[in-house]
Amino acid sequence: MIWVVAIAFGTVIAAGTYLALSRDALRCVIGVAMLGSGVNLLVFASGRLQSHIPAIVPATQTQLTLAANPLPQALVLTAIVISFALLCFSLVLAARIVLERGDADLEELRFAEPHAPEGYKPSVEESQ
């Protein structure tokens, strides 16, 4: 059964990476979000998919038996919420860039590292 999940996981990672490498800020944000979903699948699947009984202790017992692994579920639950927060923030940020600049081209987004002037060549003396 793991191989089906692995294929789905691989597809998500490939598509997410491809989107994340885009110049378009919104596509990049969605790519990062998909990478997050992919990693959730990875964590969940590496806890093994041995049972589809929820990890709830029956009323007649005090111990969990024959149920799904609760640990990766707890981890993924936290991850889902956090990546949601991250995603909302980056989306707002990307939208803000579009509003500010008119487009969302990440190649042109270089306030911190501006283009060198035409014909400029850093000299050795300067870099020393």
Added chain:
Amino acid sequence: MVHSVGDQETQRPDVLLLVLALFPASMFLVLLYALITQPLPWAASWTWVPSLGIDLTLWVDGLAAQFLLLITGIGTLVLIYAAGYLAGVTGRARVALLLLLFMAAMIGAVISDHLIVLFMFWELTSVLSFLLVGFSHEQENTRRSAQQALLVTGLGGLALLAGFILLGQIAETYSIQDLIARADRFVGDARLSAALLLIFAGAFTKSAQFPFHFWLPNAMAAPTPVSAYLHSATMVKLGIYLLARLDAAFSDLLLWEVVLVAVGTSTAVGAALQTMRERDLKRILAWSTVATLGTLTMLVGLPGQGAALAVATLFFAHALYKAPLFFVAGNLDHGAGTRIIDQLTGMRRYMPWTAAAALLAAISMAGLPLSFGFIAKDVLTIAKAESEVFKAVSYASVFVSGVSVAAAAVAAIHVFWGRDTVPREAHPHEGSWPMLFPPLLLVTLGVLFGLAPTLVDPILGAAARAIAPGLDADAVRNAYDATPVISATLSAVLIGVVIYRNWDRMHALLERAHFLDVLGPESWYWRKLAFLPKLAAWLTRRLQHGRLPGYVLVLIGTCSVVLFALVGVTWPTWQAVEVSAPELPVLLACALIAAGALATLFVRDHLVLLLVSGLVGYGSAALFLFTGAPDLAFTQFAVETVFVVVAATLLVRLRRAPATASSALREPVLRPVALVVSITFAVVLTALLLFVSAQPFDSTLSEYFGAQSVPAAHGRNVVNVIIVDFRALDTLGEIGVLLFALLAALPLLRLGRGARSEAT
């Protein structure tokens, strides 16, 4: 150089330095007393870093004792000399402090028996040498010289460390004495050649051997006391010391003999040629020091007992005549304001005491009878006769001796005798007593030991026995035949006189030989040094290009390559993945995930892209639902729905904004590099997931939570119990993240609204 000439105010010796000279002086006396009363060797050991197997083992045998005497004895005289030479100079206390620290480092290097401890002190001497050479740091030339000395010896030090570690692994010990004791067990090891070559690199850089010799004459930018101490008597001999120390273990190896004899001889000949190209007395002395170091290296390489005795004797003789000559050069600099020999003749009228010291030191340097230098030459000749060296090496050695005679004549006769051409307005004057006492004492000792060599016999014999165990010094001396010594001395003096008579002509001739500079390793050093910043600038321009997708590409690409290598290495140990037919709901959920992911690649419109990407989330939620994780499924459903609503609202608003009209991207639909990188990354991660799943599962933690949920936390939903009870602090942090994201997003949203209302 660092003082105003003729300033009588600066002639008063500095009291602080004289007081500091008492430290090494008392050490010297204690050492002398101990040497007379306690038989060698002395050993002591403490555990230092047990986890790394590094013990602080001290071992003082004849070789170490000889070095200790030179380090403390000459160290005392150097401090006394500095009291006169640096009187009134700003920063003299710093020089004195650094000299004392350097002395401590040298002592540590020669008495430690552990290779790594030795290396540590070795590096310390390099660093302190950098600080001392760079004393007059206001001058750019000095800074460059200090940097060069540090880079050359520092890089050699790295090679040395690698060589030591390799040698330690081969010999299974880091103790030098153990290593010598069990040398015959590992001399056949194939890795030994590599270890020895690395150690050679370290020793040759330190002792200024070809092709690393060029830093030493440049280091003459140091104040004279520093040059006399570091670059003549002690630090540059450390490389020779190491080679002599290991000689007992490796002297039978062909590699050892060939490399040391070849490098030593070529260094000596090259340095002798360079001696004749110089006009600065201090640089002449520096090159002749390099020549002597070459001779010492050659002697260490020669097999035979006579060579060991010659190494010990030449060590001693060189310190006794070269240090005073450096003091003489310093006195001339101080008293006449120049070290250029053309401007210095007939100086004995103004500096009689310095002239006397120069003459006696020069006699020893030339190896004339009745001096200790003659004794050294004597033993050297025996050593060469004993070990049947190549004719070429023999001739080279005669040539080097001849140049050394000529250099001695330049230092003593040319400068102090002959016509007085010094201009009166230079006010040439004799140095104060601290500048005269050290050279005079050393040359007197040189004459004394030359007349009565038995005074130093015990220590030289002990040193030679440390280099070649089982050596019988008397037997070596009894085999002594006067004829070759006399003929060697005569031919050296003859060549020396010829060179001295024609010094100006040869100088003019050699000065034009610019190919020596262009082809030399020093020009290579400067080219490489200039190349480094260019390379750094090029790399920076390539790596810091300012394009975000490029950075992400490098990041993910690097991860892929590393993980790919990991997968490749572990591949053979992998177990087969069980392939079973999946249940239908899981299959469908996975198909939904994959379809959503693939569809995002073909959608150009942002709103549609957002909706399609939601399929991945909904597919994941379905998968969670059918694999026993209903909590996850509900959370994912909720999050996806809220997110799509939020994002759609935002996008719709963006579309209304007039500025977004130009947001059509100039990006090709197919990006091959990005495609290759993303597929590689995905394949590698998928392979890792399959690998992990095939491993046996450690369920300790999950079982613990399952067992403790009801008794300890009184909750039946184990996932919820983990989140709000066992890992409650994590959840608090998670809430914090949510709030921070909200706080950060709020001003952005508000500003956006503001910008839009302004635009409309």
